[in-house]
Amino acid sequence: MPRTRPAVYVALTPHGFGHAARTLAILTILRQRWPEVRLILATTTPQWLLAANLPGEFTHRPVALDVGVVQTDGITQDLAQTRTALANLQAQRDTLITQEAALIRQEEVQLVFGDVPALAVAIAQAAGRPCWMASNFGWDFIYKDWGPEFEAVTAQMRMDYGQCNRLFRLPFHEEMTHFPRIEDVGLTAGRPRHSLREIRETWGLTVEPARTVLLAFGGLGLQGVPYARLAAYPDW
Template identity: 45%
Template sequence: MSRPTLYIAITNHGFGHAVRISSVANLVQKMCPDVLLIMVTTAPRWLLESYISGDFIYRPRAFDVGVIQSDSITMDKQTTLEKLQEIRHKERSIIAGEVNFIKQNRVDLLLADIPPIAAKIAQAADIHGWMMGNFGWDFIYRSWGGEFLEIADWIGEFFAQCKRLFRLPLHEPMSIFPNILDVGLTGGTPRYEPEEIKAKFDIHSDQEKTVLLTFGGLGLDQIPYQNLARFPDWKFLTLDSNTPELPNLINVTKEAEKIDKNLPRIRPVDLMPICSRVVSKPGYSTFAEALRLEIPIISLVREGFGESKFLLEGIQDYSYHQILPPTEFFDGDWEFLRQPLQAPRKSEKLDKNGTEAIAQAVVDYLQ
């Protein structure tokens, strides 16, 4: 008997897609220990390893570009368009190469988040192709108009071939998909007890005055760290790579390396339980992990990216929150931290079991 084999294709954009599908992959592996995971992405291997505890095959391939960005907010539409046209030009050879790989490795199921071409790869390889997501790239590009309209149509044709979409909360309609199954929030689960994290990083501030600053895999240029001096008895935690040395700012990644080089990589979700709020930009994975743990969210507004509207609506509906105009974050004095949070508009909570629901469906199919 060959091992059940799951091929996972991940959008080549930021870290969020890799985080949420790796949470699913990790649970599939726990539920079905003999599964062979093939992670197909250009997301860094360390990121996948911080969510997947067992072994997997890493196949670095890019099937889409998402949006080319210099940081988590600044978009380069022209380069994005050029890269998309390049992929469109190579479409046939990309599909042929992957079909060959899938057949050689006897892949049983393809799960994607959410490179459009993956649906066509699965169809050409004659296996089931499933997807998970809260938006499709056709939706993002269509709102940009011009030459992106043709790209959106091209992508829509792929999505229309998807056998099943697990539609996550905070979503656009995604009506191009023929078979939609709504599921709950996805994300990782904290690896440490709150007291353990506080002891490791010598954090003595109370939760009310402990804040996580997290801006996705690309970070943000020009965070006004000088404002932290106005909050001397607060603690600010970050996983960003470039931070100044400040008495009340803990760069968790750097500190963790000093404590123990073999420590599993600390992730935002590991820090959230000791914080009173998460300061972020609109991003599904950060929002979903905070919503799962019921940690309030302070988010910047992000213009020109269609998904943002649904994400910001979502936290206003389901989370204690604040929504910040960029000027208040970049040019203000961060007085917003002392302001009361807005209560969620809705009393019901979102289902938190999306990771479990998708993993269960995958395992049921493989077995």
């Protein structure tokens, strides 16, 4: 029996929290305008982050469709581990494409949307579905200057991106010339659900807002912050 509710398969880069946060803001508005849509989120981004930023039901499919960059903390990149992870992903490529394309057909998904795993495009192609993406860079742009060991994966990504049906190119972007159809758009961001007063009361903040600093590294390396040094700034 055909499903009556339309579905979108959303592929999210699990590197940090930014890709998920900005795409979940889009999906929140999509759901407001199209309440009956079913959302399938394909990512290893933590469930709690998805639930905190996307009201309502969704299906979380914890599958890794890209690697991003392996980091030891918020600013240190591990190129050797990134290369190994990319090689492992490439070894699984055909299996992942077959597996995810079958799911897309089974769930009668109408659209694949990504930020910004190149493999999502190949999956959409195999499933016979269009693929749209939103980002300000492709991972080929990150890898292209990392030497000959990254040339093959960069070339594969550019081939995949070249089959994307539409790119919503966000501000502060690289050229992204391998995408055949580009539409420039504005920034995406979620709307605050709590007032400044509520946040300050919840966290017991008594210092004036102008002297309140948030330390955030996208979930990476918070243990490396030299917290002891913060004692030198008692009025912050």
